[in-house]
Amino acid sequence: MVVILCKQAQESSDAKPELKKGTLTMDVDSMIKSCLINRIRLLGFFILLLKSKNKIQVYFPIFVAFAGNGKSVYNAWRTPSMWNEIPAFYPHIGRRFHLRSRFIDNWEKVKLVKLELFDKNKRVMWMTFNGKNTNNMNWFDKKNLADSSFNDLAPCSTFNVFSINGDLRNGWLDRRFLVNRSYAGCAQDYGWFVIADTYKPCKWEKRGSAPVFIYTRNNTPRNYNQDSDTAETMVISVLMDM
Template sequence: MHFEKCVKFILISLVSPSFSSMLQDEYFLRLNGLRIRSPGSLVFSFSKETQCCLRCLQYNKCQSVNFNSEERRCEINFLSLHSQGALTDANQSWVLFYRPVVKERELMLRATAGSGISVRDTWLGKVQPHPVEDTCISMATGACSTHYRNSKVDLWENLPINQVILELYKGGSRVMFMVFNGTNSNIQSWMSSSRLLSSSWATLSPYRHFIYFSLTGDSPCSRVFLIQQNYGGCPKDAGWFVVLDPTTSDCCPGQWSDIPNKPQFIYSLLDNVTTYQGGDVDYADVLALYVTYN
């Protein structure tokens, strides 16, 4: 990924010496075509990107800025790309500058629905997705046409991983999350019922019955990242979550998992298990995996 810096020497030249010392170690990373929408943003009118960046630095809690040169609009955000409550839009009229701070969590995978690329094989390093766009670290719908895989995944067992967080996004908003104990895990074992710490489903518990709760899932049916309570004939298949990976065959021809434009991320809209066919389910745009460190 190629990022551009908002050059600190330019910034320093625009301010007084008393303020320049505060800027010596400050810089921003640039992402074209993105805009963060966050509550509490401050709006200013500036003609230059550097002026917008400078105004951000005057606020201790400013984490990012949106800049639109045509409108001369500068938006000061107190949220960054992966902050809770931040929404990102893919909009070519805007440029996003964000401050690289110590990460509370790190993005390891960003999978895109309908891309035609296996999520499981991308995660396991068996396929190389198309070159990623800079905006593939955003959860905005349409910000990425492929999958993003952090190269640190290959170092997983050497990293001081504390938790693994799986999230789904639709329209830029988070619609599902699960948190797992990642200590002493590998790239597959972290996803298990015994490691589940919390989720957006109050009834999802390590003590429930599952026929599948794993990343590899039901591989012959290309159902991965699968949390399944039961099979019982396709109309009765019931679970919480499944990724339908691209496949040339299907275990339910003409029914719930035989759908186009895979991968698809299907999740229960209930606070409980539901049937996938005719049940209370929805389809997310983005799957994201994060880790936190000890």
């Protein structure tokens, strides 16, 4: 059985959140197939529960990062002491700091990982990864890539970097969560996705205060100068056994 629960906002700040809109149940295989086909978007106030063989699998956000707030995304992701539990209604709490769940440091039950970019409340990019037999740093790797919104990205694509650590050159370059094809000087940099976390040496990275979330559009050569856009928010969610 599959149960989808939607948590609704309360008008009174003193009222406790409650689950409304009932439940939806159907055959597990049919629901999973439907989810994959329609690429259901699950934001912080949506939780997907899959009940099967006496196990409950939960798909929920564990990290929310905001562009332009001056805080390092990389440091927030990898530092346990920087956790800030993610409230159900995180889109409304402000963007002054990134939100980090303690589930990041309890990775052994993770099955799937989803990274999404949003701009003006619209999802503009997503990637999903196999999370089995990974840790909270090496899941973001070409060998774990399962699917994405990019129409030419696959594990067999050509990369010079595909990692959370990205490309760090102290005092000059700081590119994290980097999915990059090639470098040949700023004018000839090609790739799919990058967070300009602190330093921004190239013109294509200088799009407001750090961090900057940059992705390239489909059906282009994927040159960061001509073919890229930016996003306001990055959300990382996981599917895990509970």
